[in-house]
Amino acid sequence: MSTFVVVGGDAAGMSAASKAKRDDPDLDVVVFEKGEWVSYGACGLPYYIKGEIQTLEELVSVTPEQFRQKRDIDLRTGHEVVDIDPDDRVVTARSEGGETRQSYDHLLIATGAAAVVPPIDGVDIEGVYTLGSMTDGKELREFVARSREESPVEQPDRGPACHFLESCEGAVGIVGGGYIGVEMAEALAANDFEVHLFQRGDRVLKTFSDATSESVAEHLREQDVALYLGSEVEGFEGDGTVEAVRTAEKRIEVGMALLGTGVRPRTALAEDAGIELGPTGAIETDAYRRTNRPDVYAAGDCAEAEHVVTGKPVYVPLALTANRHGRAIGQTIAGNPTEGGGVAGTAAVKAFEIEAARTGLLDHDIARDAGFDPVTETIEAKSRAGYYPEGGTVGVTLTADRRSNRVLGGSLVSGYGEGAVHRSHALVGAVTERITVGELSNYDLAYAPPFNTTWDPILTAAKVLGGKL
């Protein structure tokens, strides 16, 4: 009987554990998780904080008890793995009960990522949060609840920056205009906070197209988010708790600040075990998610993956890849070697009443580094037939290679429910299958007036870009 040990009980770890055990019931599967939560949907935290989801438990897809009872997995929460010995094939875990040594035949490192805390003045003051864990989510929700309880009535006479709490406690500062920043702007604004969003670069959602970023920025402003682009936060001020966010030009009084400045892979444990990192700083793996040490796999937010367009390693820590690669590893360990597939850098976000998605290569510098000659075109088209009621517009950006005419990437934005995100699924196929702009423009896509124009905006974008090639 062989033993599969997993370090880390979130998406990649629990997917691998579950799939391996299901496909090979004789396997002993042991999972060490340092916290109490496993298999949780961290992506749902902004909606929990917003108040649309009532309990943290709702974010958990499978409980520890279910893993143990129904899936027969030896899940040990509260166990932090502190050492991996790949030569002897043993891991050491520490818990309240002391140290455990566990031997393995197959090992998966799924230690995830940690929120980046930039070395900014005052970053340790109370009231400066990150949003990387369930505990973070709980604290932020409690902050929101406390604030609303203390000042349940809006006080519009206090001016735009302090419209519901005394002494500006109703204003919040968000550092970073990525997914977390944008989603949390929505969550906090919905709770009547005055939101100040600081973005170091000159646009929000910087991995999306310029045009998509501009649409989202415009919408954030329409929703009364105070957006500061090209504005680097230099420090937080406060005596005991945070009272202000400071940039080179401004000092904005706030009652809370949130860092949405990205994540970095948790690799210390792997590095100590002699496991190699790749050029991105995450754990290097092959197509089967194997590391450089025998029978040691890595997946999820601690690992690299290969980009489907460039073939090069990238670090795109998102939920689907963790699930997908975890599942593939489970199949491999159960005796059916399976490649988990690459990533296209696909992402989606809702921002108040709009939605956006992106996939593939959009950045011209990155595309040129990969040997392409990129051309980009953006169109704005109706989301439903012009004569059909309601509807709005869809903005589609496509980037292609001038030499091969290959579609390299796409970015879309529309009103929420008007289909930017689900339409992006087709562009994932286009970049993955390496089709040309001309081939895309000939796709026989579904059409009916309640859903699109005869030429779906994707096809229109392909036609217009095709005209430039």
Next chain:
Amino acid sequence: MSTFVVVGGDAAGMSAASKAKRDDPDLDVVVFEKGEWVSYGACGLPYYIKGEIQTLEELVSVTPEQFRQKRDIDLRTGHEVVDIDPDDRVVTARSEGGETRQSYDHLLIATGAAAVVPPIDGVDIEGVYTLGSMTDGKELREFVARSREESPVEQPDRGPACHFLESCEGAVGIVGGGYIGVEMAEALAANDFEVHLFQRGDRVLKTFSDATSESVAEHLREQDVALYLGSEVEGFEGDGTVEAVRTAEKRIEVGMALLGTGVRPRTALAEDAGIELGPTGAIETDAYRRTNRPDVYAAGDCAEAEHVVTGKPVYVPLALTANRHGRAIGQTIAGNPTEGGGVAGTAAVKAFEIEAARTGLLDHDIARDAGFDPVTETIEAKSRAGYYPEGGTVGVTLTADRRSNRVLGGSLVSGYGEGAVHRSHALVGAVTERITVGELSNYDLAYAPPFNTTWDPILTAAKVLGGKL
């Protein structure tokens, strides 16, 4: 200077005329249209009849005047082409002013399709409609307006079959459960008619998957549509105007009946000119939409197209193909030979509060005839993250070939706005690019809680079907 003559001024004809003239301004472009309407969106007629669109003019994307003035196209409405002489390269058109002979260098036959009027007893009685033209749409809207005016108040005491008009004039019969039947059921129910829908076969939307058809049928019934499956209409009864629809088992009193029994290509003109039809009965063309006669093209609802999965000719008369092939012909004639691409048999429909789409091969008999060994699987999954508010389910059917694992077709159904139709775009790519179920299940599709589960329902369907292969 060369002359491009187009017979028929709707989607294919006007797309070709516009594109040819734009790309080659020296070309003389002459379009003969027997009616008064050109370039209209017949797909919008159900929504005009429903009352969501106020005028027929709104369905026209470009007016005759705009074609003449802005696009410099010699558009002759009210001109019916009665003869094509491919040897002398001359067409003869008849109008109120008499006969015109027009020579051509390139000719496009875009005569469209006509609504099928089955040889049923009483089909000529007044009040039995088809919905194939703008005129049909106008008449049906007038019928709805007249009925509502005559009996504006609901009379629920008259029983379920006659709930707003006296003598059952508020009941309508629809023959055929295809797109038109389903869309018109919605349009008429929204106007308080009691809708009786008769379908000869055992399910509605017969080109969709069984599971999708069942979901749509269930929803129609929830919306109080009286649905008769496996119920062939044998005749209409009425003295002067229609009073009842008769099947073998039933006689339902109605004040109006609509035939939604499909369309057939208008090919007489082409046949008379010695132009060959294909096995489907529509005009045969090659990849450039050329017929067997030199410089004579055919496109739109009168012509065949090749199926992207089987490579065989099929007759799928829908708007996008007409536009796409028309545009490609325009480019070809302007000197840039362009293939318009095949069709995947993709279609979308809204039915009350749900939406459905299909693409590729789903029917096992058709798939076997094409040399495949088909396997089908249907899943039902959440349309958004389980913990995210609202949302519903998406039903996804996938059909694959057991030998090659290729995705052959797909069918989806969801609540309106929950993304079945836009998700189908990805499956069009899958069938067109001939990818396997395994490749599809590894797609890096966009995920965020307001849009889907971590594994989008498409991926879940691919995983489940993959498990059966």
